[in-house]
Amino acid sequence: MIRLTWKQKIGAVTGNALEFYDIAVFASISGFISVLFAHQGIEHAEYVVWGIFALRFLVRPLGGLVIGHYAKKHGVRAALILTNFMIGLATLCMAFMPVEALGKYIVVTFLLLQIVQAFSFGGEYPTLISYLHQGTDQVDKSKTSSLIVASSLVGVVISLVVVYALNQILTVEEMNDFGWRLPLLVGVLNTLMSLYFRLSLPELLAVKTVIIPMQRSTLILRIFMVTIIGAVIFYTQNFASKMIGEELAIANLPLINSLLLLLTLAITGWLTDKYSSVTQAFRLASIALILFSTPLFLMLSSGNAIYMTLSIILFTLISGFLLGNLAAVLWQESERDIIALGFGYNIALSLFGGATPLIVGLLIPEGFVFVGLYVALAAIPALVILSRPNTKVNTKAQTAR
Template sequence: MSVTAGKDRRRTLFGLGAGNAMEWFDWNIYATFASFFAAQFFNAQDEVSALLSTLAVFAVGFAARPLGGLVFGWIADRKGRQLSMTLTVAIAAGGSLVIGFSPTYGQIGVWASVILVVARLAQGLAHGGELPSAQTYIAEVAPPARRGLWSSLIYFSGTCGVLAGTLLGAVLSGALSHEQMLSYGWRIPFVLGGVFGIYSLYMRLRMRETGVFLAEAAKDDAAGKKAEKGRIWQTIKQNPKLLVQVVGLTVGATVIYYMWAVAAPSYAITVRGVDPTGALWAGVFANVVFLIALPLWGRLSDRIGRKPVLFIAIVGLLVLSFPLNAMVGDQAWQLFLAMSIALVFMAGFSSIGPAVYAEIFPTRIRTIGVGVPYSIAVASFGGTAPYLQTLLAKNGHPSLFVVYGMVLMVISALVVFTLPETRGVDLREKADTEVESKAVA
């Protein structure tokens, strides 16, 4: 019986989406609430310094993502996609609970900073494994002719998690005073993330493994365990170009995504002086626009191909980079408009990224082959984006960050030229072809 049939398919997609949403909620509420809890973990005498330190920890969390991509990518490609995704949800929820219940800098001094760093490293480890595992899973269970549309579930569900965190921030900042937000309001989303993570864990435990992975595992079992152990690394060494292509595709998109989808409200509050409640609501509505755009781009890619959609998204972001940055003034509506336009084009890249990554890799390394280079690129460029953007703006050079993002997008565009058009490819047939070609070689 196929994993995508009837009730099993609905349960699978809901379990994948719910777990992915909660993982992104846990990960991104850090950036959303950074301006409220920065002084709780670092010296409160200098608010800007405390915020920069908090954003530095945001970047440190990304440092664990390549290791997470390696560990959980190996688990996914050796033991199964479902097991890997279950473990990542559990770790991410635990990290969120630790932050939510952590003592403050005023209570235990520098140990509060240490606890924050350790919790973010754990979440980074989990998030580094979650995204490639989930991307691989959805690509393998999707019908080939609709894989672009189905792959949009990854960022659709993830954005629902980001949106829930931003919406919660808007509600809390409106219902609580500034002093209450600084005192205990910022803890609420972290505690909720941990509690809801338990439900996501339950849903992940009920999911079935993909047929593509089970077929590949059966062939490895027939070949013998000794041969199986070395096949992942052998296949990686035989495909170095694919790893470079993942990095090149990711560097531009990750900076633009974290700039506009995650950190923009916090940046607008701290640097542009936008009212906190208004900025958070602007983020909420802009992400709703992003949600609407995602499946539309995914469906379009199933009709005209992956590469045309990627080029449209990249060119649009390049042309609009400076106008959108200039559009963000000291009003919430300006922030909303700029975010919405940026995220419409960003959706063209995000919606089909999971499909593109999966379609260029053989089954044996489909998770670890994406997870490690992807996490390195995200850690190096996405994790440092909010910090670098804030730092350059505070020093009077905001345009330098815009140029930085544009250069990275040009790199991504050049990589797209090197990709084959993979729309509609059968991943099971691709796996068989890869195995046969390597055997002949």
């Protein structure tokens, strides 16, 4: 079995970061897209934009299933290259979209292109998890897992920084007119860079799983249950935080959260590998969320600067231990079956990832205590499933083609 060097791992996740930029930039320019929709006569444009954000997740399980089969047949490296191409093509089409010619059909066009991206990324993330953990030693599991989610965060940060910089350079009218296209053009460049990194990666031994349908169903259920809290935390921290920041008058909260979480992941990955295990750290973080997420969100809404700062730091620290170990726990739970991993992971993302910004937006007017309660409840399924022994599946390594 080939063991990936850290240089190769960084090359693999760099591609993921550049591709996740294309996924995240839609949220970063959502305000301008809503103005664009409004000019075409679309009512409640802001809700329509976040509706597209949520609906695109519905196709992710299909992407995980189809690309999972493709990866098993042609190898995970080939699957990563395929998802790279599809995401880049959809981004290019959005960048050059003829707005006036489409009129109200612009909503449908954006939705279709977002669906193509979501389908592709539905296969991208599980394939990346499989690729990196196939080539990782036991002693580096948490650091490698943290590297995967950190790469997605880098994509989020780049999208926020690009849009912020353009806002400083261009007027509001220019951003609404043509400036919203520029971050998408950056995404096309990112895709080409990502393709370069992907083509330079080595192919690993293909791990074939021999399981019966009932066993795969059990694996899918376990992966789904574990992923729920990861989806809720990631999208609360990075996408719903825009609404939270606006409600609490905290400028650039999404960027603050993402940068702080990046720093936390570097620490939690090292601590877990040195002093604990990925499963134990994940369990403890889940318990901490059940106990403390509601009080922490109450502190966040207190209006006291010290309490608000402490809330952000503590919530991010807990999130770092959970998200940093999520990929490794999912890899263990999947028993190296990439189809079960892709399908179970993306069902959870479809139901709880895309919907989380909408849910948080609806809960905020009722009180931040309900946002904290939503996070706490989301942590329960993972604890329940990890308390039960996993179904063991026979696996064998087969030389890649």
